[in-house]
Amino acid sequence: MAGTEEGEAGGVHPRSGYRHPEARGRGSRMGGEAAGREDSGAMTDEGPDISANVHRLIAAPTGAGKSHFVGYLCEKLYEQKRPFIILDTKTQNHIGLIGLKGVKRLQIRPGVEYDFKRLVEFDHLLCVPTIRTRTEDLIEQYSQLIDAVYTAGKSTVLLVEEAHNYNKNSYAPSPILELVAREGRGRGISLWFVTQRIQDFPKLLWSQCYYTYLMKFLIPQDIRYVEQLIPDFTRINRELNRYDVLEFDHSTAEYRILPKETVQRKTKHYG
């Protein structure tokens, strides 16, 4: 693999976190929402833009830093007093977040029926499996929970770990994810999909995301696949160092690189 090539991005320092001028101009689905963010040439310290109630995709290979970054985003939501529900597929992945007061951990046990309608009353919820929960059963229960959130019109961010697992295949999205991706924003629900298998994640769901966050990819087929939605990705990927995060805004085709040093966790990450 090519190493990082500082200075490659048309005179813009690739580590500065500022948008590449050539990436502009794919039109805007978000109206003026992205306006007002000026290029200034200074190092960014503003972090990712999580203000908009929009769906997002976080994708990277295993070990690339997804859950570290997701935890960081949840800390930001928490600071802003914005509700979130994490649907985790691992027992320990996000456990550090329960260090934040009011974050409730719910262990989903196989075969147990939950009153999800009541659970959606919690503002900050971390759902985890037991070590014996099969993925299939977990996805079934999480799908019911997503349905309950949607039905209740609970305004929240739903973080869906291993989001590729919900779908029959990459052309057949899970019905509940498709429904919430299409209609959820109107009910205040943002889906934040997380996946380590970008090629298995349905493009139909990805196309509903306004922001994509990517860490460095190493497999050429994955890079070419990403290029279908982010045309310049081969070049951008070369600019990424390990754990750096690319924030790509699909409404403007602009991007920023968040250097790994800026993705600082307050709670402990056990991933």
Ligand SMILES: Nc1ncnc2c1ncn2[C@@H]1O[C@H](COP(=O)(O)OP(=O)(O)OP(=O)(O)O)[C@@H](O)[C@H]1O
């Ligand atoms: N910005 C960062 N700075 C320092 N270390 C980081 C950063 N991001 C991730 N790491 C470290 O990299 C390792 C892998 O990160 P993480 O667990 O988030 O990967 P992942 O993509 O979620 O992996 P998996 O798909 O296997 O769950 C962890 O030890 C984590 O602490």
